[in-house]
Amino acid sequence: MGQIEALIFAYSDIFFSYYLNTESVCTKMVRNHSLVYIYSGEYILEENGVQTAIGAGECIFLRKDNRVKMTKLPKDGEWFKSIFMIFKRNFLKEVFQKLNKQEIPLNVERFESSIVKLPKVPSIESLFLSLTPYFNSSIKPQDDIMKLKQMEGLYSLLKIDKKFYSSLFDFNEPWKIDIMEFMNGNYMYNLSLEEIAHFTGRSLASFKRDFKKISPLSPHKWLMQKRLQVAREKIMIEGKKVSDVYLEVGFKDLSHFSRAYKETFGYSPTQKN
Template identity: 25%
Template sequence: MNILDPSALNGCKLDWAAKTLLLDGYSLIEQCVHNIDTHGSMYLKDHLLVFLLEGNLRVVYGKQSFLVNKNEMILLKKATLVQYEWSGSHENSNLFDCLMFSLKSELIRSFLTSTELRISRQNSVHQVLTSVQPMDECLLAFAQSLKPYFKNVAKVVPSQLRHKMMELLYDTAVCSQAMFQQILHLQQQVPTDLREVVEQHYATQVRIQDLAYLSGRSLSSFKRDFQQVYNLPPATWIREKRLNKAKEMLETTGMTVSEICYSLGFENVSHFSRIFKQYHGKIPTSLRQAV
């Protein structure tokens, strides 16, 4: 059994330079197409979502074994050694075809804080188990939309790849709640730096419960840790931070009051103006006129 380089995502003995889409120097999306049955093992550096488009895949993952068939998918946890057997489809010239997506935490966090979807999340006390899930027409169409990218990888720019990863997560959230819950569960398992999460997202319309989730904490743990770090409740700190930033922007930029209001995550201008006056002693328009 060969243990692969930890930076590798797979064990196919092919020319992967022509089958790999890179982002910031790491393998983001890989395509594996061949007609030779193979087996081996792979060490996962990142969470790996596998779309099987042709053939069969059997993986031994931890103490469990899974069989993935055509038009099915499986999510595998990072920092694990996975044993696999890949076999082609006898109905299609023994063809094996799969796509593999590296799901880095920052990409998932970016999606969660930018999407307009209201995503339901299972209570963290309930374990979300790894399972094979079917791909519907939406996800199959997404998979096919990636095929042209592999024909000329040199022309694929980072912004395209980030867009396609956001599309992947959106389609998965809409089309397969069971699989997306698995992704959320893996994302939730590792607490991240609270300051980093809060400072990055305080100016968006993200809710406090979303900040708790992004930091890998329950809502009660997040509020407790937040109080210890900032000596203020989260809602109070976020409101004051936004209002101070708004004052700074009014004094130093040419943005309109409306533009500043919405850029900082306030829901409407009248609410923004009212709390701005309560905090700074004057309405935003008067401050702008004074400047």
């Protein structure tokens, strides 16, 4: 894979992005509800082993607080270009306050998947086509215009399916979940402590306090130890290549991985015990 050339610029909570001539792959936690329109190229999302492909002219909704693998690809000789519209909690609460509560449907279930591919409807298509001139970063829209576009996107979702009410206007704080269960399932991802705290339903301070109760190690040292232990098993028992393993367990740099491995186990990952 060649070096990624990316251009990303934002106006309020609407992001315009280009990925030039190559692919970009990442796994990230979706922290806010998002509406994503693909202008060109292809967007492949994977959640729990299920892939969803989005092409030019298509749009998806991503529900917050979920981990999704994202691959951005050029296609048919065109760069990957997309528009991300973010719906943050404060914005949604502000809209909710203004809704006629008698018109809000009751007992509506949420979508099972956190990735919802939208049908091609005029309201969504016209919304994002009206935004495409702003791919030219020299043309800067006013913030109040961008907020109106967010409102347009939000109301379009509510018209498409009543299930969006359940996702968009759920203001309950996340439940606390088991820290070790979460970390054992997500140690390989590049998450900050703030993100881990958020996704386990805690403030950073309460996360650190709760972690001390279950481990003598700091969260950083625990993650390092966990990644190295799993890497050792993959190399020694499963016979995997070091060049594959260091990425699988969450290291970004091979030399850093090799150095940490040797300091921990007394020999390099290419040697047998």
